[in-house]
Amino acid sequence: MNTNHLYGLISLECQSTLNQTLDKSRATELGDQMASELSKVLRLTPQTSLVVAAAAYPTEAVLTPGFTLHSNLIKYASAVFQGEQQQHRVLAIGAHQGSMPKGLQPAVTSAPLMHIPFVLITEDEAVSHRFEQTLLDKGMVSPPTYQLLSDYFQGQIVHANYMSHLDLIAMMHNHYDQVGMHHLWQVIETALLADRPRLDLQQKQQAFYLRGQSVYMPFYSLSGFCTLNPDCSQQDYINWLMAQRLAAEVFQSHGLNSLFFDAGQSSQKPNDDALKTSLIKRPFYHQQQKTEKCPNQPQLVDYMHPRAGYIWSVLTETSGQQHWFYPLDQNGQAAIDYHLETEMTELYRAANKQKQRTHERSQESSGCH
Numbered sequence: 001m002n003t004n005h006l007y008g009l010i011s012l013e014c015q016s017t018l019n020q021t022l023d024k025s026r027a028t029e030l031g032d033q034m035a036s037e038l039s040k041v042l043r044l045t046p047q048t049s050l051v052v053a054a055a056a057y058p059t060e061a062v063l064t065p066g067f068t069l070h071s072n073l074i075k076y077a078s079a080v081f082q083g084e085q086q087q088h089r090v091l092a093i094g095a096h097q098g099s100m101p102k103g104l105q106p107a108v109t110s111a112p113l114m115h116i117p118f119v120l121i122t123e124d125e126a127v128s129h130r131f132e133q134t135l136l137d138k139g140m141v142s143p144p145t146y147q148l149l150s151d152y153f154q155g156q157i158v159h160a161n162y163m164s165h166l167d168l169i170a171m172m173h174n175h176y177d178q179v180g181m182h183h184l185w186q187v188i189e190t191a192l193l194a195d196r197p198r199l200d201l202q203q204k205q206q207a208f209y210l211r212g213q214s215v216y217m218p219f220y221s222l223s224g225f226c227t228l229n230p231d232c233s234q235q236d237y238i239n240w241l242m243a244q245r246l247a248a249e250v251f252q253s254h255g256l257n258s259l260f261f262d263a264g265q266s267s268q269k270p271n272d273d274a275l276k277t278s279l280i281k282r283p284f285y286h287q288q289q290k291t292e293k294c295p296n297q298p299q300l301v302d303y304m305h306p307r308a309g310y311i312w313s314v315l316t317e318t319s320g321q322q323h324w325f326y327p328l329d330q331n332g333q334a335a336i337d338y339h340l341e342t343e344m345t346e347l348y349r350a351a352n353k354q355k356q357r358t359h360e361r362s363q364e365s366s367g368c369h
């Protein structure tokens with residue numbers, strides 16, 4: 001008979017931060033309570049077993065390519081259940097001194113929606129059908145289970161529901177639609193569900209190229225962006241930068257690799273070879289260009305923005321040669337500083353260093369003519 005692995009969750013709508021892990025004794029109690037409840041809701045047969053991680057994870061940690069948490073639960077169950085008969089086995093994996101086993105440790109975080117992942121392992125096709133068709137509709141936890149969850153995770157839990165991983169995907173599809181990020185969810189959903197994830201997607205001035213578990217995104221300097229968009233302002237470019245940063249962070253949170261490639265001044269769709277050869281391998285982008293400014297002393301200006309924070313640095317040599325540095329991720333600013341200190345040491349030491357605040361209404365820059 002075929003063995004089916006059914007990926008499920010208890011989703012917790014929270015109003016406060018939860019304890020994210022339960023110790024082994026509490027994990028066992030939770031597992032037994034869940035097994036009893038699921039047996040009633042889904043009419044489980046003796047050919048069904050349960051494995052659960054007694055910890056709370058944010059949505060992004062649950063919805064990763066390959067569904068890592070659920071896959072790791074199956075690995076632990078396979079090791080523990082090996083050789084045993086199919087008789088309502090329950091494996092509840094808890095924490096030792098706050099640490100879960102390898103592959104199940106949650107990152108310290110707080111979110112309004114947290115999840116307890118579990119897997120039902122069954123050879124009964126009827127159970128599989130009921131799981132997919134009825135779990136969400138019948139899945140509100142019972143009062144005893146709700147009380148146990150509230151007591152053990154020590155948080156203000158508004159609702160607690162059973163659902164499948166596909167139910168959660170559908171829920172997030174609607175959520176991303178509502179917040180205007182449907183284009184990002186298209187990429188994530190393809191990465192989650194496609195056998196060989198691949199997608200080329202353009203959304204206004206953004207483009208995403210999904211290849212497996214990596215998302216390639218074009219990066220433009222201010223001058224390159226304004227060449228492609230002659231009517232743009234500096235603020236238009238900063239808005240684009242913030243959208244790119246947000247996309248990269250969202251993809252990373254779902255376990256995808258966010259990669260930038262140097263798009264130059266072209267909006268043409270690149271082929272796969274071009275994606276790899278133009279990949280920006282450092283956490284920042286460096287562009288050189290000439291300017292009419294020839295200061296008596298090298299000038300290094302860090303540009304800050306009220307909403308975007310640190311956006312770029314410009315080092316202007318006395319010859320008029322300019323170096324523009326753009327951070328690509330949270331390590332970008334430190335990497336830029338290190339590059340200036342170690343690779344451009346003399347210029348860096350001689351430079352007059354300033355910070356300049358850009359304004360929301362700023363419409364022009366030296367990069368837009």
